[in-house]
């Protein structure tokens with residue numbers, strides 16, 4: 001986290017720098033072809049987990065390869081536990097600087113690399129999942145869900161916007177605030193939205209009825225990290241997710257789906273936030289708890 005990202009005590013996320021698009025018809029210069037693209041992720045990163053969930057739900061594992069970075073990051077940015085066998089990179093920065101030697105921003109995950117041209121295509125995280133959903137349809141597994149149904153898109157986009165501002169990014173705004181006002185503003189907005197979602201999930205299994213959509217994919221990674229990290233480390237401690245009957249049941253319901261559960265790595269999540277973010281946790285000590293049972297039965301399929 002660089003200092004420039006806190007303005008007047010408020011956390012401001014950097015704009016995504018590379019925004020080329022992969023398209024089904026190849027009109028963008030990046031056709032959606034099997035085996036061509038490599039997705040770079042951290043299991044710790046909520047924005048990256050979205051892309052892993054969607055890749056798995058849609059059965060794109062063979063079409064799009066994945067490289068996972070080490071959860072601990074220093075001032076050189078993300079690095080691979082071993083040299084990435086496809087690109088030969090040791091640090092993620094090498095991919096960014098290959099694309100633009102003058103790049104001065106943060107080297108972020110998730111990002112997508114084109115093995116054909118040897119170029120970084122995009123680090124524009126909101127568009128990576130929707131690209132998998134809408135441009136890779138020819139490569140989806142038979143019977144893959146429609147995570148972004150055309151008729152629901154305006155409503156999904158509207159909810160995603162609120163969830164992004166107040167929940168997904170809201171926890172960061174609370175955690176990285178360096179003024180009391182900025183922290184409390186983010187805190188209040190976060191819990192107001194969680195209360196609203198708790199109510200919504202009292203009558204609906206998922207955010208848009210009985211089928212998982214892009215809205216659930218975006219909310220889940222924040223819920224998965226909440227009690228283990230955001231509640232303490234980011235001071236989002238009015239309530240835990242485990243204190244909300246519907247949100248907690250919903251989170252466990254999603255966790256029981258392999259695309260969600262098997263992409264949730266609590267070890268990487270905890271070590272990344274507590275060890276890497278020394279501005280908030282100078283000792284780097286990682287808490288042992290909390291004891292929460294993600295596999296406890298839920299009654300969401302009632």
Ligand SMILES: N[C@@H](CCC(=O)N[C@@H](CS)C(=O)NCC(=O)O)C(=O)O
Nearest residue numbers: 001013014045046047106107108109
């Ligand atoms: N691309 C977005 C979101 C992705 C993002 O923030 N990823 C984090 C991990 S959760 C990251 O890679 N940070 C690298 C760094 O701060 O050096 C951004 O630039 O803010």
